[in-house]
Amino acid sequence: ATTTISPTVVNEFLFGIAHHPVTVLPADPSALTRATTGINLPTLYPAYADWIPRVSFNGSRIQNAPSFDTGGGEWTPFNTYNSTFEFTDSLTKVLNKHMFKAGAFIHRNRKNQAAYAKTSGHYDFGDNSADPYDTGFGFANAAIGTFYSFTDANQYVTGQYRYTNAEFYLQDTWKIKPSLTVNYGVRAYYIQPYYDKGMNTSNFLPNVYDPKQAVRLYWPTYDATGTKVGIDRATGQTVPSTLIGLIVPNSGNLTDGLLQAGKGISPYLMKSSFLWAPRFGLAWDLGGKHNLVFRTGGGIYYDRYQGNDIFNMIVNPPTIYQSVVYNDLATNLNKATQYLSPFGLNGIDYNGNIPTVMNYSAGIQAKLPSAVRLDVAYVGSIMRHLMQTVNLAAVPYGGYFLPQNQDPTKVKSNPTAILGSNAYSASFLSPYQGYSSINEEEFGATTNYNSMQVKVDRWFGKGLFLASAFTWSKCMGTAFGDGDSFRIDNLTRYANYAPCSYNIPLNLTFNYVYQIPGASHWGALNNVATRAVFDGWQLSGLTIFRNGTPYTVGFSIPGYGNQQLTGSDQGARVVIVGNPLQGASSSDPYNRINPAPFRPPQVGSIGTESGKNYMAGPGVNEWQMAVQRNIRITERAKLQLRVEGVRNVFNHTQFSGVNSTVNFTSISNATITNPAYNPTTGALNKSGFGTINGVRSPRVLQIVAKFTF
Numbered sequence: 001a002t003t004t005i006s007p008t009v010v011n012e013f014l015f016g017i018a019h020h021p022v023t024v025l026p027a028d029p030s031a032l033t034r035a036t037t038g039i040n041l042p043t044l045y046p047a048y049a050d051w052i053p054r055v056s057f058n059g060s061r062i063q064n065a066p067s068f069d070t071g072g073g074e075w076t077p078f079n080t081y082n083s084t085f086e087f088t089d090s091l092t093k094v095l096n097k098h099m100f101k102a103g104a105f106i107h108r109n110r111k112n113q114a115a116y117a118k119t120s121g122h123y124d125f126g127d128n129s130a131d132p133y134d135t136g137f138g139f140a141n142a143a144i145g146t147f148y149s150f151t152d153a154n155q156y157v158t159g160q161y162r163y164t165n166a167e168f169y170l171q172d173t174w175k176i177k178p179s180l181t182v183n184y185g186v187r188a189y190y191i192q193p194y195y196d197k198g199m200n201t202s203n204f205l206p207n208v209y210d211p212k213q214a215v216r217l218y219w220p221t222y223d224a225t226g227t228k229v230g231i232d233r234a235t236g237q238t239v240p241s242t243l244i245g246l247i248v249p250n251s252g253n254l255t256d257g258l259l260q261a262g263k264g265i266s267p268y269l270m271k272s273s274f275l276w277a278p279r280f281g282l283a284w285d286l287g288g289k290h291n292l293v294f295r296t297g298g299g300i301y302y303d304r305y306q307g308n309d310i311f312n313m314i315v316n317p318p319t320i321y322q323s324v325v326y327n328d329l330a331t332n333l334n335k336a337t338q339y340l341s342p343f344g345l346n347g348i349d350y351n352g353n354i355p356t357v358m359n360y361s362a363g364i365q366a367k368l369p370s371a372v373r374l375d376v377a378y379v380g381s382i383m384r385h386l387m388q389t390v391n392l393a394a395v396p397y398g399g400y401f402l403p404q405n406q407d408p409t410k411v412k413s414n415p416t417a418i419l420g421s422n423a424y425s426a427s428f429l430s431p432y433q434g435y436s437s438i439n440e441e442e443f444g445a446t447t448n449y450n451s452m453q454v455k456v457d458r459w460f461g462k463g464l465f466l467a468s469a470f471t472w473s474k475c476m477g478t479a480f481g482d483g484d485s486f487r488i489d490n491l492t493r494y495a496n497y498a499p500c501s502y503n504i505p506l507n508l509t510f511n512y513v514y515q516i517p518g519a520s521h522w523g524a525l526n527n528v529a530t531r532a533v534f535d536g537w538q539l540s541g542l543t544i545f546r547n548g549t550p551y552t553v554g555f556s557i558p559g560y561g562n563q564q565l566t567g568s569d570q571g572a573r574v575v576i577v578g579n580p581l582q583g584a585s586s587s588d589p590y591n592r593i594n595p596a597p598f599r600p601p602q603v604g605s606i607g608t609e610s611g612k613n614y615m616a617g618p619g620v621n622e623w624q625m626a627v628q629r630n631i632r633i634t635e636r637a638k639l640q641l642r643v644e645g646v647r648n649v650f651n652h653t654q655f656s657g658v659n660s661t662v663n664f665t666s667i668s669n670a671t672i673t674n675p676a677y678n679p680t681t682g683a684l685n686k687s688g689f690g691t692i693n694g695v696r697s698p699r700v701l702q703i704v705a706k707f708t709f
Contacts, residue, residue, distance in 0.1 A: 057138030059126025117153035160197035209257030270352035298360030353443035386445035447477030468510035541625035548617030572605035593690030618655035654696035
């Protein structure tokens with residue numbers, strides 16, 4: 001609603017409501033119950049609505065095996081709704097050369113969503129050599145009832161997530177003189193963190209974790225007879241080997257380091273505060289004739305993080321215990337005697353922060369002859385407090401190499417194994433005993449963008465309209481997607497600062513409409529017949545030329561993974577000793593990367609041998625065109641004929657990807673085993689390193705005839 005309070009005061013008010021429900025269920029929920037199917041596989045906890053567990057069989061022997069579930073996927077039933085309420089009010093006052101505006105924007109969100117927990121259980125019957133009952137084949141394992149893993153959650157929970165955004169602003173547009181206008185103001189934000197109204201979420205705080213209260217695990221060892229068993233190192237109690245790595249019952253605090261919302265921690269699970277965002281803009285008509293204008297401006301903007309970062313925290317203990325049992329028989333599952341496995345947690349940095357963008361620009365707009373307008377500008381931005389994920393429970397670099405971290409049972413069975421292969425599993429070496437992973441969302445990622453942007457437009461005149469835009473830019477950062485993984489040490493910026501995964505340095509686009517001169521302009525050939533055939537045709541199109549997006553070369557070494565290279569679950573990077581593009585050709589689909597400079601990383605790597613995103617994929621050369629004619633039959637009837645090249649009208653081959661994984665012979669032999677060309681015979685390997693592995697769409701044409709009356 002708009003209200004004119006006085007000739008110089010106007011108020012605008014807006015209120016809106018939106019509601020979006022989603023439910024994912026089997027078509028007939030009762031058809032998949034134990035009672036209906038007769039399937040009565042044991043579970044640790046009562047299944048939701050008596051549904052049968054999900055089962056899968058793949059392992060290492062079966063490819064693309066069927067997986068049976070309740071018809072909606074792993075997390076069925078999935079129920080959610082999202083309701084928003086928005087209120088906006090803006091008051092405008094004109095006073096002399098000033099136009100003042102003040103207002104408020106209130107956004108309230110309510111979202112109920114089922115937790116991502118396996119409340120009906122999940123059996124994985126795939127083969128696994130660690131299973132003492134393993135038959136070597138998934139279907140056979142299912143027949144005798146032995147599984148590689150069984151996962152089950154203790155209860156079905158629906159989170160009641162809420163937040164309020166409150167923004168208030170005050171600004172002034174000051175027309176200092178006819179050729180100069182300044183706009184300035186400030187916006188105040190209160191971005192309330194997402195929280196669960198039911199207080200079922202919990203957060204992990206490292207400073208709250210007490211090693212003295214940590215649970216104990218059953219470690220692998222041999223008993224006096226040479227049989228592999230698990231042992232509680234504190235008491236000496238031994239258990240069957242199937243319990244190795246599980247938590248010793250009643251040995252510690254299962255929620256050590258965890259604080260549930262509203263119990264020793266804010267319901268928001270993090271801090272919150274008001275934020276201030278100043279803005280400034282200027283427009284200056286340099287000559288006073290409206291044909292040369294300078295514009296500049298800048299401001300700070302805030303945006304909340306996505307809700308999944310909080311939704312994931314409802315599956316943390318103590319609300320949900322999602323237990324995993326390995327290498328056992330289904331008949332042995334019994335809640336009363338069940339042992340828990342170390343939990344994987346989701347957390348968020350308690351200090352909190354809000355993703356922040358600082359935008360700024362400066363440019364010149366000029367009116368040129370022949371109805372042409374030129375716009376040249378510098379446009380930049382700095383982004384701070386972007387989301388990143390760090391595994392607080394990761395094994396430190398070199399941890400798998402240490403003598404005290406070697407599993408005696410692995411050493412005995414394979415004494416000559418590659419260093420790192422015989423180490424205890426990650427749960428034993430976690431700095432937070434009892435947790436297999438602690439994926440904490442933090443606010444430390446950064447990105448920056450700098451560009452020159454040029455636009456040339458020609459208003460429609462003499463049968464031609466043309467609009468073109470050229471951007472020369474560079475985007476650099478430490479993370480390029482919400483929640484990208486970060487390093488576990490303090491070398492994130494050194495190792496990860498690189499071109500953004502969506503960085504496109506050069507980008508040229510132009511679109512056009514051209515009225516093709518018809519027979520009316522043909523002099524002596526201008527007659528009824530030629531006009532009927534050649535008049536009224538129009539050509540239009542869109543053309544795009546741009547660079548490809550960046551990528552990083554990966555590698556493979558037989559027998560070596562992260563454990564054997566970095567001594568951690570963190571990755572190594574390939575060594576580069578020359579120019580990867582020297583001798584490569586953008587026109588040869590089988591010679592996109594020079595393989596000569598690449599070497600395998602060595603044992604003790606910390607993943608800093610090379611950078612990220614130092615290669616660029618194939619570019620784009622895209623032409624989309626249409627030719628059409630409108631034929632008027634009567635005053636009300638009209639026929640339109642149109643031929644459209646909706647994709648790649650010239651059918652130019654458009655490559656889309658490169659085989660970028662180099663396979664080395666061994667850790668000490670850099671000979672590449674997957675070259676594009678055999679070095680001895682010259683034979684081509686079309687899927688070799690540095691070859692093209694995909695193409696974009698070929699030409700797509702469509703012919704349209706439309707009659708309107």
